[in-house]
Amino acid sequence: MSPIVSTKQNFDDLLIPDDHPSRAKSDCYYINSTTLLRAHMTAHQSELLRAGLDNFLMIGDVYRRDEIDSTHFPVFHQIDAVRTQRKEQLFEQHPDLHIFEKNFEPTNPHTFKNSIADPTKQSCHTLEATKLMEVQLKNHLIGMVRHLFGEDIKYRWVEAYFPFTHPSWELEIFYENNWMEILGCGIVRNEILANAGPNNSIAYAFGLGLERLAMALYKIPDIRLMWSKDSGFLTQFQNKNVNANIVYKPVSIYPQCTNDLSFWLPSNSSIDTFTSNDFYDLVRDIGGDIIEQVKLKDKFIHPKTKKHSLCYSIVYRHLERTLTQAEVNKIHKEIEEAATKTFNVVIR
Ligand code: PHE
Missing domain, CATH: 3.30.930.10 (Bira Bifunctional Protein; Domain 2)
Known part of the structure; x- marks a missing residue:
């Protein structure tokens, strides 16, 4: 079907x-x-x-x-x-x-x-x-x-x-x-x-x-592991008896890397109408599976200009290796550029 x-x-x-x-x-x-x-x-x-x-x-x-x-x-x-x-x-x-x-x-x-x-x-x-x-x-x-x-x-x-x-x-x-x-x-x-x-x-x-x-x-801690092609993950489940009592063993734990992204919304848009799911999709389209979490961190309305601003925390983590700050920064920059183009926002 x-x-x-x-x-x-x-x-x-x-x-x-x-x-x-x-x-x-x-x-x-x-x-x-x-x-x-x-x-x-x-x-x-x-x-x-x-x-x-x-x-x-x-x-x-x-x-x-x-x-x-x-x-x-x-x-x-x-x-x-x-x-x-x-x-x-x-x-x-x-x-x-x-x-x-x-x-x-x-x-x-x-x-x-x-x-x-x-x-x-x-x-x-x-x-x-x-x-x-x-x-x-x-x-x-x-x-x-x-x-x-x-x-x-x-x-x-x-x-x-x-x-x-x-x-x-x-x-x-x-x-x-x-x-x-x-x-x-x-x-x-x-x-x-x-x-x-x-x-x-x-x-x-x-x-x-x-x-x-x-x-x-x-005991698989993260749903994204379901999409892993890493042999360290797959071999824990391959060729096992269906009734085998398998407990997932993390191959190793790699550190997270968190970067914030704040932007001003265009004047015709407000913090209450901006669709976070649109932003999440864009982040995932660009970052792929190294995006572990995206959290709305702050909403702000400037007292004088009345401009609306949002701040998201993006947590990057690779399931199978340590990410360097430099490679995270590069992807973060691409997300900033895409957000600017797609939502007409201004990065702060
Ligand atoms: N379709 C529902 C869901 O996705 C689950 C459901 C199926 C509930 C059949 C009742 C009957 O959440």
């Missing part, structure tokens, strides 16, 4: 409203106004349901514009899943129970306004069907997490909101003294099934970030 998808696939088919923040230009890689690099694997959910599949996993690369740090990278991988069940499967032991509320006519879903006002379920579904699906979903996912990390893994379920599922949850695991979100899931909104798939079923879906899971599993 191509990573280039339509806004219909990535958003509309999933009931994501026109004004939803996830559609923002600052967060997605748009190719034009109706085409973008998929921001999640859920973008393919409706087409596969439409093709007649009832249980499936979708694995692939997804693209998001985001901050730069050790757990964010503009491309990462997800596994997305859908599992649909008909009444005979879900209530095998209880033929007297139903998926849909009595007043809901699954063969004509369009006459029924499916509401998500009730936090426990969609109005078209019975509580029994919703709860049974929730238990299956959560047991399967916790089973997977225990299989990967062992019985002692600390985890928690967090109530969540996705436009395409209701109810929805996120699963967090405790990693390096922080709660880390590893997946989102929920009961598929019946409108999606009615539009694309079987209209007599209930489904759950989940989407799981692979890099973060692997980072926690192997």
Whole structure:
């Protein structure tokens, strides 16, 4: 499945409203106004349901514009899943129970306004069907997490909101003294099934970030290492048994090198409208993978001239060797020049 998808696939088919923040230009890689690099694997959910599949996993690369740090990278991988069940499967032991509320006519879903006002379920579904699906979903996912990390893994379920599922949850695991979100899931909104798939079923879906899971599993401290071609990194994972208990050993630690960059914004632009993600992209375009972090350090408005100024700290670090100050300065200078050209700013 191509990573280039339509806004219909990535958003509309999933009931994501026109004004939803996830559609923002600052967060997605748009190719034009109706085409973008998929921001999640859920973008393919409706087409596969439409093709007649009832249980499936979708694995692939997804693209998001985001901050730069050790757990964010503009491309990462997800596994997305859908599992649909008909009444005979879900209530095998209880033929007297139903998926849909009595007043809901699954063969004509369009006459029924499916509401998500009730936090426990969609109005078209019975509580029994919703709860049974929730238990299956959560047991399967916790089973997977225990299989990967062992019985002692600390985890928690967090109530969540996705436009395409209701109810929805996120699963967090405790990693390096922080709660880390590893997946989102929920009961598929019946409108999606009615539009694309079987209209007599209930489904759950989940989407799981692979890099973060692997980072926690192997104690990999920085997501950019996932892209390393260094044999010192790769040989730690190559030709190993899938169940081998691998703990990443840093080949060595090279020092960081931090340079600041401050600039005056052009008079038609303000510190509140300047899009940091645009700046991050430019920094990464020029610096590539030696950019470890970019942090907004200071915002300033000159009391007299009323000119707006921003200061970013750029942390440079090579994963595999020590950078010299001279080579960092050269790249920093290129970033200054590109920022001047692209954003019409004046370096301070
Ligand atoms: N697509 C969601 C994300 O990328 C994850 C998700 C998938 C949530 C399926 C619910 C159901 O965050």
